[in-house]
Amino acid sequence: MTNTQENQVSGHTTGATVWLTGLPSAGKTTIAYELADRLRAEGHRVEVLDGDEIREFLSAGLGFSREDRHTNVQRIGFVAEVLASHGVKALVPVIAPYADSRDAVRGRHQSEGTPYLEVHVATPVEVCSVRDVKGLYAKQAAGEISGLTGVDDPYEAPESPDLRIESHLQSVPESAAALHALLTERGLA
Numbered sequence: 001m002t003n004t005q006e007n008q009v010s011g012h013t014t015g016a017t018v019w020l021t022g023l024p025s026a027g028k029t030t031i032a033y034e035l036a037d038r039l040r041a042e043g044h045r046v047e048v049l050d051g052d053e054i055r056e057f058l059s060a061g062l063g064f065s066r067e068d069r070h071t072n073v074q075r076i077g078f079v080a081e082v083l084a085s086h087g088v089k090a091l092v093p094v095i096a097p098y099a100d101s102r103d104a105v106r107g108r109h110q111s112e113g114t115p116y117l118e119v120h121v122a123t124p125v126e127v128c129s130v131r132d133v134k135g136l137y138a139k140q141a142a143g144e145i146s147g148l149t150g151v152d153d154p155y156e157a158p159e160s161p162d163l164r165i166e167s168h169l170q171s172v173p174e175s176a177a178a179l180h181a182l183l184t185e186r187g188l189a
Contacts (some may be wrong), residue, residue, distance in 0.1 A: 003077060015045075015084035016188045017077075017109060018179065020093040021158060022121030023150040024136050025128040027167035027175065028093035034176035039189065044089050049076055051094035057125060064147045070101045077105030084114045089188070097149045099156040102185055115188055118178060120161040127168040133178045 020028040020121045029050055036046045054076050055062070057093040079113075080090035096102050102118060109116035124149045128150070129137040140148040158164075163182045165175045183189035 014113035015087040015091045017080040017084045025131040026121040026123035027132045031175045032093040046089045049092045073101040097155045117162040119163045120158045132156040
């Protein structure tokens with residue numbers, strides 16, 4: 001019996017990985033924490049695997065080359081799948097700019113029988129650069145950094161995500177509610 005089946009038999013909620021991909025300052029982390037609060041209030045076990053925290057601890061020493069970004073995404077995907085296979089909702093607000101890296105994570109989840117949802121927080125770069133939560137767009141414009149995803153480094157938007165959220169057109173609670181509705185529709189909330 002798989003962990004997912006055991007969770008269902010014992011009455012516990014099924015775990016899942018919810019990967020929120022999008023440009024820097026798109027709203028991924030903010031939406032993830034809003035959803036986490038809502039799910040916890042309903043009694044779900046939830047972990048938010050924030051990309052910045054992961055880079056500091058799990059992926060320390062990795063740079064921002066395509067290869068390092070792929071390695072980072074695979075590490076996060078592995079941790080998320082392990083958590084999800086044990087009944088945790090793993091919310092993953094991580095840019096993951098390359099489609100092949102995201103596809104590999106999805107494939108790992110599928111091979112393990114672990115639910116996986118890809119959510120594209122589709123905020124235009126113009127809006128992200130105004131939000132500029134971490135000052136990255138300003139640093140890039142000033143020539144202090146290069147390789148900013150969506151500006152001078154590629155971002156491959158998902159072609160058919162499970163959900164596309166246009167966070168610039170709705171509030172954070174509305175975005176989290178749309179994602180919660182998807183989880184409910186899929187039997188995961």
